[in-house]
Amino acid sequence: MIPILTTLSTLQCSHGGRVILFTSNASAQVEGGYILLVSDIHSVVGCPFTVGTKYQPCVTVRWMVGASQTRINGIAALLQTSVGLCYSAEQIPQGPPVVLSTQQTATGL
Secondary structure (H helix, E strand, O other): OEEEOEOOOEEEOOOOOEEEOOOOOOOOEEOOEEEOEOOOEEEEEOOOOEEOOEEOOOOEEEEEEOOOOOEEOOEEEOEOOOEEEEEOOOOOEOOOOEEEEOOOOOEEO
8 A cells, every 4th residue: 555645745846846736636635635636737846957058947747647446536546656747838748756755644556
């Protein structure tokens, strides 16, 4: 079993930018944080990434793989091991998000 991500989890892009966590889920919570869904798109702030001299920060995180069995209203929940990608404003993939912390009470598959 793997910890479930919530709005109180802490994530960053691979360059150190902070991922702002919000969700369309308004019903299921763990320890006061709403459970994140594979359909959620998150903003990134403070990414310092540059390519040469061009500032190319991560601005969003989109998820490709969520939980295989844990669902909220029919949508896969996000787990600590879920697969996502950070994207630039031009929609260029820039690497996976990094989970720094999450709750340890609720787990999923």
